[in-house]
Amino acid sequence: MEFITLNPDNVMSEHLCCAISDKKHQTGVNDKRNWLSERVKEGHIFRKLDAQGKVFIEYAPLEKAWVPVTGNNYLYIYCLWIAGSYKGKGYGEALLQSCIDDAKAQGKSGICVLSSKKKKPFLSDKKFMMKYGFKVVDTINDEYELLALSLDGTQPQFTADARKQTIENKELTIYYGMQCPYIPNCIEQIYNYCENNQVPLRLIEVNTLEKAKQLPCIFNNWAVFYNGKFETVHLLNEGLLKKLLQSK
Structure with missing residues (x-):
């Protein structure tokens, strides 16, 4: 499994896994590159399989994550996506484990991610995350859930807003x-x-x-x-x- 982590030197040239070939999304790809070029300076991670496929994980320090979630010293996972023929080959497990390893190496308090009671498009699969020790730590409207893998007993939460x-x-x-x-x-x-x-x-x-x-x-x-x-x-x-x- 050869993975590539984007950095200031390769973020504008390296293949992005989302919207690979559809021309109508190329403007979005360029916008994504520009957005990422600023975020990687803040510790944002975009790690992908070295292949022409949608196989990647994207996460950031919660304090710098553009989401209405609060907590101390956590990582927040924006997206973990394995698509098409790449499913079932262990890439999702490997990418999630790399995030967990990063959190431990950085002395983080844990990792959190947005999910839902019932599976929804564009949100992480609750069952998959729970296999790795993630638990529901906060909910909104008994529908959307914040999952967390706590490494020190603390928990993040949704903001009051x-x-x-x-x-x-x-x-x-x-x-x-x-x-x-x-x-x-x-x-x-x-x-x-x-x-x-x-x-x-x-x-x-x-x-x-x-x-x-x-x-x-x-x-x-x-x-x-x-x-x-x-x-x-x-x-x-x-x-x-x-x-x-x-x-x-």
Whole structure:
């Protein structure tokens, strides 16, 4: 298993595992590179298989992680993704173990990750994480869960703001970051649909750590509100947006 960890010297040139060949996502890939080039200076880790596949883990010190989660001396896992023919070959286990080894070597208090009671797209698989000792340490709405592997008995938690799950604005509102290369295309589809169908839309870019820590909802680079209520962290394309609006 040959893995590569991105650093300031290779982040702008090394192959990224997300959105590999789809041309419509190349703008997002470039945005991701630019975002990563700043984050790796802060201890953000993007570790990938040395192959043309979606096999990687991405994590950061919780204090520098763009999520409304708080805790002392933890690592936060944004994403652990093994796709297609690479599944079932031990890559997920190896990448997660590398994160655990990093945490121990750095004297961290533990590792945490966003998950859910029932499996949801774009969130870590709870059953897989629990095999490695992760436990539920906090919940919101009996649906979204914060899992943690504590190495010293301490536990992270969602921020008080994240528990609100409501905003004053009633229009479709989306908070988004530039960490995921799929986001720019999603934003384009949503904007065009709302423009063509007279759907009021408010797009809010989360472009600083402070904004991310103060968000009024669950967030892992994307969050959707409608009629003032939090709906999902699932990335929306035009089809999924139609379903959401029709269900209300």
